[in-house]
Amino acid sequence: MKKVLLTGFDPFGGEVINPAWEVVSHFQSKPYDEFEVEVKQIPTVFRKSIEVLTRAIRDVQPDVVISLGQAGGRSDISVERVAINVDDAMIPDNEGNKPIDEIIVADGPSAYWSSLPIKAITADICKSGIPASISLSAGTFVCNHLFYGLQHMIATxxxxxxxxxxxxxxxxxxxxxxxxxxxxxxxxxxxKAIEMAIIASVR
Amino acid sequence: MKKVLLTGFDPFGGEVINPAWEVVSHFQSKPYDEFEVEVKQIPTVFRKSIEVLTRAIRDVQPDVVISLGQAGGRSDISVERVAINVDDAMIPDNEGNKPIDEIIVADGPSAYWSSLPIKAITADICKSGIPASISLSAGTFVCNHLFYGLQHMIATxxxxxxxxxxxxxxxxxxxxxxxxxxxxxxxxxxxKAIEMAIIASVR
Amino acid sequence: MKKVLLTGFDPFGGEVINPAWEVVSHFQSKPYDEFEVEVKQIPTVFRKSIEVLTRAIRDVQPDVVISLGQAGGRSDISVERVAINVDDAMIPDNEGNKPIDEIIVADGPSAYWSSLPIKAITADICKSGIPASISLSAGTFVCNHLFYGLQHMIATxxxxxxxxxxxxxxxxxxxxxxxxxxxxxxxxxxxKAIEMAIIASVR
Amino acid sequence: MKKVLLTGFDPFGGEVINPAWEVVSHFQSKPYDEFEVEVKQIPTVFRKSIEVLTRAIRDVQPDVVISLGQAGGRSDISVERVAINVDDAMIPDNEGNKPIDEIIVADGPSAYWSSLPIKAITADICKSGIPASISLSAGTFVCNHLFYGLQHMIATxxxxxxxxxxxxxxxxxxxxxxxxxxxxxxxxxxxKAIEMAIIASVR
Structure with a gap:
């Protein structure tokens, strides 16, 4: 049975909840026949977020990792296509770090593609009646940082x-x-949208 | 026991559903202790919409009338403040009418205020965790037309x-x-938001 | 020769300039063959704004009055259609007044229509290559307040x-x-857009 | 004296003009003391756009290349940070090509960074009173395609x-x-904004 690691950030930027964690924690007690979901909260902190994710991947040994983040202001589920090798924060993270134009992984490539089936995920979510689209930027804050770190772990x-x-x-x-x-x-x-994403990813 | 007439339009503008009617029809089978809700679908047609509403009000003899309409592109529940005495359509209604700069009621005032407790409704919806705000324009299509017609019926x-x-x-x-x-x-x-609006209105 | 009184507010809401006044002051030294433009700055203050405008109208004796205001966030020139008889401020005006749900003119109608040729103005501005549209709400802050006050003065x-x-x-x-x-x-x-509006109004 | 090659696309997507070319053609006849600007129109066509740019770079032998594109719907000057190695068109280009999920350069890296001083450019444009920001995505249409092609040429x-x-x-x-x-x-x-960008780039 395939194992899925689903992660969500803790609240940041003055918010008291993070929809990413609210969604993720819903899967804690959800049993599925075809796959198993493990969940993990990730701190909205540069570096530490990647460390927590690395330990979780080593512990859980998942087949699929899906990390969720809040994109305040967006209207639909946005499936990220690409992570870029730069941190450039406009607000401090939850421990006060505010890196400007810093590389995430010194010898890493400029960008990593998502290795999820992003077009299938988007199509399946849309088919279920929920708006979704491919996004071409996860920003340069902790979301992109974790996304890049995840893809680098996978690659290496x-x-x-x-x-x-x-x-x-x-x-x-x-x-x-x-x-x-x-x-x-x-x-x-x-x-429901994230459940569609998981099902498309373990297929 | 107070009687509430809740109305919603049929689909228009190329849509196959109208969220207004989807919401309204939910109240068809919902019993409440403190009030009774009657529902009515309204055609998205100038004049005819007001005629259908007029008959419904005469039939139902309600204490409160709340009409709902779709505002594609808005993010929150918008409680309309004012109806203005003009039809000015950018698209045809469901029977092909497209009035330009026409008065709705020949001797009617330039505008009518909503007689619902709009501030209380907005506050109660927000308190329930759902975004809502006062809107200052219901447009100049069939929504404003019906709203003006409703307030004129009430006034006269x-x-x-x-x-x-x-x-x-x-x-x-x-x-x-x-x-x-x-x-x-x-x-x-x-x-849930409209239920809050009804409760605030019958209070 | 026709006389036009053109007014613009002083800066408010933390801004150091008001585009309305910047535009208006440009007409101070602009001579036209067919009409004469007098300009007046209006304080962004409830009541006082109407008093200043009243005195200016009595002094100038204009044929046309066009008042301009800043609508931060809008993309085009919006020609207001209707002023409503209510003050409902979300921020304080420049003297700290923040009226909530107050009537502007005790026995005034619920709304006044603009008496400018709003469709011709909008069409002429568009024809000159500048985006413009009819707006159905001037808000409930000092802009709508002055607009209502102006139309009330004209009516009475x-x-x-x-x-x-x-x-x-x-x-x-x-x-x-x-x-x-x-x-x-x-x-x-x-x-240029406001020049088009003036020309359409004195025609 | 430094040489700058400035390029802009021809109109696409139903438009009859492209602001990119309108801006670029303005520099055709503008002499500067410190640098020389050569301009080139680029067809909004996959592949062909890169070919035309390649020939222009070989001809002009510039020190700086700045390519401009239209981003309909954006409010400010957006200085692109990163080009990604994928074509994914939602509309056809000017010769009917509509590549889906295709790689631009077979062995190219996933992404290239702009080698312009993007932070200095953005700051200088802002200092001149014009809104500008760093953009994290040039899309996956011909703009990103040309941008990626340009950076690949520079790299190789x-x-x-x-x-x-x-x-x-x-x-x-x-x-x-x-x-x-x-x-x-x-x-x-x-x-004026693009002039600021050129000056910051040749500094």
Whole structure:
């Protein structure tokens, strides 16, 4: 039976929840016949995030790793295509780090592609009635940092693992009182979308 | 026991569903202790929409009338404040009418205020964790037309009725495949928001 | 020769310039053969704005009054259609007033229409290659307040004056450093658009 | 004296003008004391665009290459950071090609960084009062294709050349009649911004 490691960040940037972790934690108690899902919370901290993910991959020995992050302001599930080898933070991470134009892995390539079946994932989520699209940038904050670190681990240490990153919108409650209004997506919708992503990835 | 008439339009503008009617039809079979909800579908047609609503109000004899419409592209529940006495269509309605700069009621005032407790409704929806705000324009298509017609009926024929209009976002399925991505809101979230609006209105 | 009174607000909401005044002041020294333009700066203050405008109208005795305001975040020239009889401020004005749900004119109608030829203005600006559209809401801050006050003055005291309100985007410099990026429009483009509006109004 | 090759695409996607070429052609007749600008129009066609650029670089022997493209919908000057090794078209190019998930250069790296001083360019444009920001994606259409091709040429054939890509907004005239309204920027503002970019690049 295939093993899936699903990760989500803790809250950052003044938010008290992170939809990524809310979605991920839903899979903690969900049994599936065809695969097994292990979940892990990742700190929104440069370097430390990759360390936590590395230990989790070594512990869990997954076939598939899907990392989730919050993309406040986006309207749909965005399946990231590419991670780039640079940290360039506009706000501090959860431990106050704010790297500017720093390389993530000294001898790493400029970019890594997601090794998830991103087109199949996007098509399957859309078929289930939930808006999704391919995204061409995971930013240059901790989301892209972790995504790059994950793909580098896969490239150098876990060649049989498939992995990638998916950005999700705010939860409705995170947008209450904002002006102008911002798009959001319900927890159950996002959980269903990520379930579609997992199924497409273990296929 | 107070009676609430809840209305929603049929699909228009190339859509096969209208979230307004999807939400409204959910209340068809929902029993409440403190109030009773009657539902009515309204055709997205100038004039005819007001006629259908007029008959429904005469039949149901409601204490509160809440009309719902789709506001594609908006991110939150928008509680309309004011209806204006003009039709100015950018697309044809469902029977091909496309009035330009026409007055709705010949001797009617330039505008009517919603007589729903719009601030309380907005606050209560927000308190329930769902984004909502006051909107200052219901447009100049059939939504504003019906809203103006409703307030005119109330002003001239049903002075004890409270009534108003609420715009709701697209359902997620309506935004699948759109580029760029558009905001949406789940049916259950919108149903809960409208339930909050009803409760605030019958209070 | 027809006389035009053109007004623009002083800066508010933390801005150091107001594009409305920047545009208006450009007309101070612009001689035209067919009409004469007088300009007046208006304080972004409830009540006082209307008082200053009233005195200016009595002094200038214009045939046409066009008031301009900044609509940060909008992309095009928006020619306002309707002013509503309510003040509802989300931020304080320049003297700290923040009225909530207050009527502007006690016995005034719920709304006044612009008496400018708004469709002709919009079409002429578009024909000159500049994006423009009819707007259905001037908000509930000082812009709508002044617009309502202007139309009330016209209705009650100056029946031969044509008047209305036009909202304009940020100037490019006001959007420098904003994240996410916001739309703007150059001063010379806005000046040309307002010149088109004046010409259409005095025709 | 340093030589700058400035390129802009021909119109595509139903547009009759391309702001990129409008800006570029402005530099045809502009003499500068410190550098010389040569301009070249590039066809919005996969492969052919790179061929035309290659010939131009061989002819002109520039020190700096800056390629411009239209990014309809963006509000500011966006200085691209990274080109990725994939073509994935949502619309056909000007010769009907619509590659899906194709590699641009068979043995090329996954991505190339711009070798322009992107932070200095962005800062200088902002200092001149024009909004600009770093962009993390040039898309997967012909803009990214040319950008990747340019950086590959530099990496393999012209190691002393600095080069990169800048996306610019629509011109005002391109947004006339659009609903909803879209952001635009004036030609003279964009010309000034690109002049700042050239000066920062030849420094």
């Amino acid at each position: 240490e876990f060649p049989n693992v498939k992995g990638g990153f998916i950005h999700i919108p705010y939860l409705p409650i995170q947008t209450v009182g904002r002006w102008p209004a911002m798009p959001s997506m319900s927890l159950d919708v996002m959980v | 024929e049903f002075p004890n009725v409270k009534g108003g209009f609420i715009h709701i976002p697209y359902l997620p399925i309506q935004t699948v495949g759109r580029w760029p991505a558009m905001p949406s809101m789940s049916l259950d979230v919108m149903v | 005291e100056f029946p031969n004056v044509k008047g209305g309100f036009i909202h304009i985007p940020y100037l490019p410099i006001q959007t420098v450093g904003r994240w996410p990026a916001m739309p703007s429009m150059s001063l010379d483009v806005m000046v | 054939e012209f190691p002393n050349v600095k080069g990169g890509f800048i996306h610019i907004p629509y011109l005002p005239i391109q947004t006339v009649g659009r609903w909803p309204a879209m952001p635009s920027m004036s030609l003279d503002v964009m010309v």
